[in-house]
Amino acid sequence: MEKHPSALAAFESVLAAAKGKKIVMFLDYDGTLSPIVRDPDSAVMSEEMRDAVRGVAEHFPTAIVSGRCRDKVFNFVKLAELYYAGSHGMDIKGPTAQSKHTKAKAGAVLCQPARAFLPVIEEVYRALTASTAPIPGATVENNKFCLSVHFRCVQEEKWRALEEQVRSVLKEYPDLRLTKGRKVLEIRPSIKWDKGNALQFLLESLGFAGSNSVFPIYIGDDSTDEDAFKVLRNLGQGIGILVSKIPKETRASYSLREPSEVEEFLRKLVSWSKESRQRD
Numbered sequence: 598m599e600k601h602p603s604a605l606a607a608f609e610s611v612l613a614a615a616k617g618k619k620i621v622m623f624l625d626y627d628g629t630l631s632p633i634v635r636d637p638d639s640a641v642m643s644e645e646m647r648d649a650v651r652g653v654a655e656h657f658p659t660a661i662v663s664g665r666c667r668d669k670v671f672n673f674v675k676l677a678e679l680y681y682a683g684s685h686g687m688d689i690k691g692p693t694a695q696s697k698h699t700k701a702k703a704g705a706v707l708c709q710p711a712r713a714f715l716p717v718i719e720e721v722y723r724a725l726t727a728s729t730a731p732i733p734g735a736t737v738e739n740n741k742f743c744l745s746v747h748f749r750c751v752q753e754e755k756w757r758a759l760e761e762q763v764r765s766v767l768k769e770y771p772d773l774r775l776t777k778g779r780k781v782l783e784i785r786p787s788i789k790w791d792k793g794n795a796l797q798f799l800l801e802s803l804g805f806a807g808s809n810s811v812f813p814i815y816i817g818d819d820s821t822d823e824d825a826f827k828v829l830r831n832l833g834q835g836i837g838i839l840v841s842k843i844p845k846e847t848r849a850s851y852s853l854r855e856p857s858e859v860e861e862f863l864r865k866l867v868s869w870s871k872e873s874r875q876r877d
């Protein structure tokens with residue numbers, strides 16, 4: 598991790614870079630706030646992590662940016678004061694509770710750039726569920742504007758057959774594209790919209806378009822989070838933090854090893870913010 602030092606060990610450098618700027622926090626869900634588990638429906642978040650995220654949201658505007666469908670990730674996180682960007686950022690909603698960080702109407706849906714794809718996603722969900730059924734352990738998750746075909750519980754010898762099956766269904770749908778995550782094949786509309794666009798959209802919604810006084814921090818563990826890390830690099834603002842135990846090619850600047858370190862980082866940020874409020 599030489600090139601991507603620990604965000605905990607380098608905490609003072611992070612603070613120095615953020616000095617005098619408004620922090621905006623972006624958090625991926627699976628593998629970042631909750632540990633990776635075999636059953637996607639059991640990827641719950643601990644009470645301690647919820648408490649840490651709640652603390653962060655009291656101090657900084659905070660968004661969850663996930664590949665999951667928005668309702669599902671909300672049901673895991675259960676914090677009404679956050680922004681939620683589900684379906685890899687293709688479904689963005691503001692806080693449902695009144696929040697001091699937004700002037701928008703509570704709970705307003707802010708952006709759904711792939712609305713036109715809803716019927717086709719439903720159709721492909723049914724087709725993939727049927728065509729992957731003979732492969733033991735394969736499951737298809739409907740994430741509203743995108744789909745996930747999970748193979749964590751599939752025997753390794755069957756992975757190739759599963760991918761071929763998925764690709765053969767997708768041949769009929771040239772407007773959809775396939776990307777790969779952590780033991781998951783992700784199918785989504787071929788529109789130019791990803792977690793990076795969601796990050797930019799949220800910064801604009803919060804009134805930070807073209808501002809030099811904002812410091813976005815994006816924490817994520819998966820390949821789709823790289824789109825957000827790239828946006829931060831291009832903007833030359835804020836930092837990306839990759840959650841990984843092993844060194845990886847990434848556009849993030851820092852790393853954290855696992856969700857427990859994410860929690861520690863969030864708590865340190867809150868303590869620092871409380872102390873600086875007392876000093877001011």
Ligand SMILES: O=P(O)(O)OC[C@H]1O[C@H](O[C@H]2O[C@H](CO)[C@@H](O)[C@H](O)[C@H]2O)[C@H](O)[C@@H](O)[C@@H]1O
Binds near residue numbers: 637640778779821
């Ligand atoms: O953007 P994210 O919030 O990280 O979502 C990416 C995918 O996360 C989930 O799958 C991953 O986590 C599961 C639970 O730990 C694990 O079983 C699976 O193998 C991982 O790929 C989610 O279920 C997918 O729909 C998301 O696309």
